[in-house]
Amino acid sequence: MNSSHPARHRPWFVILAAALVLTSYQAIANRFSFGPEKPGIIAAFDLERTFNALDEKKHAYDALAKAAEAMKAEAETTAKSIKQMEVDLDDHLVGSPKHRELLEKVSMASHNLQADIEFYGMKAERDRAATMKNVYLSIRKAIETIAEENNYAIVFVDDSISEIPLGTLTPEEVNRQISARRMAYTSPEVDITDALISRMNAAFQARVGGAGGAAAAGQP
Numbered sequence: 001m002n003s004s005h006p007a008r009h010r011p012w013f014v015i016l017a018a019a020l021v022l023t024s025y026q027a028i029a030n031r032f033s034f035g036p037e038k039p040g041i042i043a044a045f046d047l048e049r050t051f052n053a054l055d056e057k058k059h060a061y062d063a064l065a066k067a068a069e070a071m072k073a074e075a076e077t078t079a080k081s082i083k084q085m086e087v088d089l090d091d092h093l094v095g096s097p098k099h100r101e102l103l104e105k106v107s108m109a110s111h112n113l114q115a116d117i118e119f120y121g122m123k124a125e126r127d128r129a130a131t132m133k134n135v136y137l138s139i140r141k142a143i144e145t146i147a148e149e150n151n152y153a154i155v156f157v158d159d160s161i162s163e164i165p166l167g168t169l170t171p172e173e174v175n176r177q178i179s180a181r182r183m184a185y186t187s188p189e190v191d192i193t194d195a196l197i198s199r200m201n202a203a204f205q206a207r208v209g210g211a212g213g214a215a216a217a218g219q220p
Contacts, residue, residue: 044157054135064124142200146192
């Protein structure tokens with residue numbers, strides 16, 4: 001019998017192929033495994049509830065509200081001044097030098113007031129956007145610290161919590177909201193929202209206290 005017949009060596013090829021598959025699988029597993037020291041733990045949190053419960057956010061939004069009130073008061077003062085100049089126009093003959101002078105002042109002041117109102121609006125929107133971004137970055141930093149301390153491999157924003165307001169959305173908008181969801185269920189055991197809020201509020205109060213206590217709390 002011919003010792004080189006392929007059937008005689010086929011089991012070795014099968015064994016070799018199986019060994020190669022196992023070796024490749026092990027290499028992939030080793031590459032993506034966290035190991036016993038760092039298990040791949042997953043956590044999640046409610047971003048909206050966290051954002052709204054943070055003292056840092058409330059403090060920043062209070063500062064924005066005070067700035068908006070100051071800008072509104074300034075605009076109202078200018079508007080009153082313009083109204084007074086319009087009243088003063090009646091004391092002068094139409095077409096007289098004084099009347100033309102006052103009319104030019106009213107026109108210029110009205111133009112400047114409108115420009116100021118538009119600027120205040122844009123500034124308020126920009127400041128609000130910057131505040132939202134800064135608070136979000138603070139949340140991400142706190143999440144990173146908590147993840148490192150607890151060996152969390154991934155921390156998800158739990159988007160399975162919020163409801164879809166059917167009464168105000170078109171079918172297309174509902175479909176977009178459903179398609180955008182990435183989580184269908186989160187166990188309460190992996191939710192770290194309360195711990196995150198408590199940690200961030202304690203850290204913020206410590207910073208405010210270090211900056212001057214209650215007096216510093218009223219400053220942006």
